Amino acid sequence: MSGEFALIDRYFSRPSARAVLGVGDDCALLQSAPGMQLAISTDMLVVGRHFFADADPRLLGHKSLAVNLSDLAACGARPLAFTLALSLPQVDAPWLQAFSEGLLALADAHQCELIGGDTTRGPLTICITVLGEVPADGGRLPVPTSALLRSGAQPGDDVYASGSLGDAALALRALQGTLSLPEPLLVQARQRLEAPQPRVALGQALRPLASACADISDGVVGDLGHILARSGCGARLDASRLLPLLATRQHFAGGPAQFDATYGPDLALQCVLAGGDDYELVFCAAPAQREAIDALAQTLALPLTRIATIEAAPGLRLVDAQGEPLQATFASFDHFMP
Amino acid sequence: MSGEFALIDRYFSRPSARAVLGVGDDCALLQSAPGMQLAISTDMLVVGRHFFADADPRLLGHKSLAVNLSDLAACGARPLAFTLALSLPQVDAPWLQAFSEGLLALADAHQCELIGGDTTRGPLTICITVLGEVPADGGRLPVPTSALLRSGAQPGDDVYASGSLGDAALALRALQGTLSLPEPLLVQARQRLEAPQPRVALGQALRPLASACADISDGVVGDLGHILARSGCGARLDASRLLPLLATRQHFAGGPAQFDATYGPDLALQCVLAGGDDYELVFCAAPAQREAIDALAQTLALPLTRIATIEAAPGLRLVDAQGEPLQATFASFDHFMP
Numbered sequence: 019m020s021g022e023f024a025l026i027d028r029y030f031s032r033p034s035a036r037a038v039l040g041v042g043d044d045c046a047l048l049q050s051a052p053g054m055q056l057a058i059s060t061d062m063l064v065v066g067r068h069f070f071a072d073a074d075p076r077l078l079g080h081k082s083l084a085v086n087l088s089d090l091a092a093c094g095a096r097p098l099a100f101t102l103a104l105s106l107p108q109v110d111a112p113w114l115q116a117f118s119e120g121l122l123a124l125a126d127a128h129q130c131e132l133i134g135g136d137t138t139r140g141p142l143t144i145c146i147t148v149l150g151e152v153p154a155d156g157g158r159l160p161v162p163t164s165a166l167l168r169s170g171a172q173p174g175d176d177v178y179a180s181g182s183l184g185d186a187a188l189a190l191r192a193l194q195g196t197l198s199l200p201e202p203l204l205v206q207a208r209q210r211l212e213a214p215q216p217r218v219a220l221g222q223a224l225r226p227l228a229s230a231c232a233d234i235s236d237g238v239v240g241d242l243g244h245i246l247a248r249s250g251c252g253a254r255l256d257a258s259r260l261l262p263l264l265a266t267r268q269h270f271a272g273g274p275a276q277f278d279a280t281y282g283p284d285l286a287l288q289c290v291l292a293g294g295d296d297y298e299l300v301f302c303a304a305p306a307q308r309e310a311i312d313a314l315a316q317t318l319a320l321p322l323t324r325i326a327t328i329e330a331a332p333g334l335r336l337v338d339a340q341g342e343p344l345q346a347t348f349a350s351f352d353h354f355m356p
Numbered sequence: 357m358s359g360e361f362a363l364i365d366r367y368f369s370r371p372s373a374r375a376v377l378g379v380g381d382d383c384a385l386l387q388s389a390p391g392m393q394l395a396i397s398t399d400m401l402v403v404g405r406h407f408f409a410d411a412d413p414r415l416l417g418h419k420s421l422a423v424n425l426s427d428l429a430a431c432g433a434r435p436l437a438f439t440l441a442l443s444l445p446q447v448d449a450p451w452l453q454a455f456s457e458g459l460l461a462l463a464d465a466h467q468c469e470l471i472g473g474d475t476t477r478g479p480l481t482i483c484i485t486v487l488g489e490v491p492a493d494g495g496r497l498p499v500p501t502s503a504l505l506r507s508g509a510q511p512g513d514d515v516y517a518s519g520s521l522g523d524a525a526l527a528l529r530a531l532q533g534t535l536s537l538p539e540p541l542l543v544q545a546r547q548r549l550e551a552p553q554p555r556v557a558l559g560q561a562l563r564p565l566a567s568a569c570a571d572i573s574d575g576v577v578g579d580l581g582h583i584l585a586r587s588g589c590g591a592r593l594d595a596s597r598l599l600p601l602l603a604t605r606q607h608f609a610g611g612p613a614q615f616d617a618t619y620g621p622d623l624a625l626q627c628v629l630a631g632g633d634d635y636e637l638v639f640c641a642a643p644a645q646r647e648a649i650d651a652l653a654q655t656l657a658l659p660l661t662r663i664a665t666i667e668a669a670p671g672l673r674l675v676d677a678q679g680e681p682l683q684a685t686f687a688s689f690d691h692f693m694p
Binding site for chain 2: 042048055057068093133152161163167169233245249
């Protein structure tokens with residue numbers, strides 16, 4: 019009765035503020051407010067696939083929850099609580115201390131309460147299930163909810179991406195040694211890879227504005243692709259609007275042209291389109307919402323960039339600033355791709 | 357976009373009956389009924405620790421959900437829905453087919469709906485988070501709920517165990533080769549290890565009867581220990597009532613005495629007290645409930661055996677039929693024990 023349970027108590031148990039009953043019993047108990055629906059998502063992070071074995075545990079704790087909060091953001095939900103299942107190769111007190119600090123700091127920032135968990139010995143694996151809430155009375159189709167879904171995009175809608183895209187993928191390549199980045203730019207790009215900020219406030223603010231939304235975890239092509247598949251439509255993506263979203267390229271010494279000359283002409287587009295690990299939101303909205311969305315970008319101090327237009331014809335068409343088709347080979351990040 | 361998502365679609369996506377929105381968006385949506393609380397629990401199963409690498413995938417699918425439903429049973433909750441996160445070393449269609457069949461058959465039996473998930477490549481790891489519901493208006497202390505908690509045991513309460521105990525642990529020893537069991541008894545004991553039946557109906561029926569409850573996943577000593585720790589009391593365990601709970605010993609050719617002669621005098625008690633993987637319930641109830649509990653055992657066709665008495669003095673005291681103290685070395689199963 020010592021090891022497993024003492025661990026949970028020491029690093030992860032805190033008095034519960036929001037839950038009826040938190041960590042320590044067979045189940046946690048949570049009461050949702052009248053008229054609210056629960057939004058639920060789960061993500062598993064595995065050593066060697068989602069992070070390096072020697073990853074900074076504080077950043078890893080942060081990121082493990084961030085990727086889950088990003089799913090809540092994508093449906094416009096307010097975070098409530100989460101469970102944590104942890105498989106560890108050994109009991110390493112300093113590691114657990116730092117991991118729990120990173121995790122719980124982000125949890126506190128979003129008032130998202132740790133209400134239960136499980137620990138076991140095994141390869142380092144982190145599985146978080148997060149619960150949030152949205153008002154039920156939203157009148158969306160095909161289900162009665164105010165949550166942002168992937169299925170609501172309409173031909174003629176604008177498509178936006180929040181923040182910057184592709185820098186996390188660039189940092190990953192640098193850490194894997196396949197390219198080299200100047201030190202200050204590497205530091206910033208690593209921050210994007212290792213400490214993503216889930217767009218929780220943006221997601222909630224988009225509920226009355228957006229017709230569809232997804233978070234960008236596997237690259238904008240893949241995640242916009244989910245919206246298109248669920249909405250039964252296609253999109254025209256403007257490369258000239260996408261390229262400036264790679265912050266590293268914008269801030270490169272000598273400018274974007276020097277970045278392209280250094281790393282080749284395709285790298286920027288590949289990272290932006292199919293980089294993965296961005297944890298920004300891609301969302302659709304009717305053109306009538308442009309003013310409101312620009313105002314929201316100001317309020318949140320977060321760029322919201324129009325990158326595409328929804329079209330009735332299925333498929334993704336990548337075009338240049340003149341609307342001419344561009345050839346581009348890209349694939350969204352897929353855990354089972356060779 | 358093929359592998360990961362196609363997998364989810366093919367084996368795990370089904371129309372949602374209970375959830376507002378099921379598998380396929382960033383979050384699932386669930387609306388709980390007015391006056392109900394959600395009960396939430398998560399369990400992670402890791403290859404080589406909780407199951408063998410060559411475990412029958414159908415049984416593994418069953419057991420992965422069973423251990424989670426057992427947590428809902430322990431608090432008297434009605435199952436609603438669950439999420440599944442799966443790390444797989446490779447995409448193996450027959451394995452996934454069998455795993456999903458075992459999982460979803462048990463889910464259907466308890467009307468517990470798969471509402472979301474995540475798949476990734478990595479060491480075989482299964483993490484399920486299960487959601488159930490209990491009425492809020494229970495008047496229990498210290499929190500307003502009708503859920504069964506670990507914290508309600510009172511001195512003078514009877515302590516019961518459901519079903520049989522220790523046979524799963526015996527099967528594990530046989531499979532590991534540290535002892536040999538006669539074939540028909542091994543088959544039955546393996547059934548207990550590999551296809552445990554969560555006591556969901558019992559848990560719900562106990563809500564008005566029991567003062568405290570836990571499920572027996574790490575051995576009755578450990579799990580009754582959780583109740584005692586949370587309730588601030590102790591218990592006197594009657595070995596003469598515990599030993600008959602080992603079904604293999606009862607059915608052994610030549611009877612219990614022959615079992616003890618074959619395997620040594622301590623094995624049975626060790627398996628019953630600290631075996632693990634039983635997924636029965638251990639619960640406390642005032643002596644005034646004896647008749648109701650006997651009637652419930654009849655209704656459910658499930659033995660409910662009085663095994664102990666709650667006492668004010670902390671600690672677990674093991675006694676023989678005459679109430680004389682017994683020496684016994686036992687430890688509950690602990691994932692970080694050497």
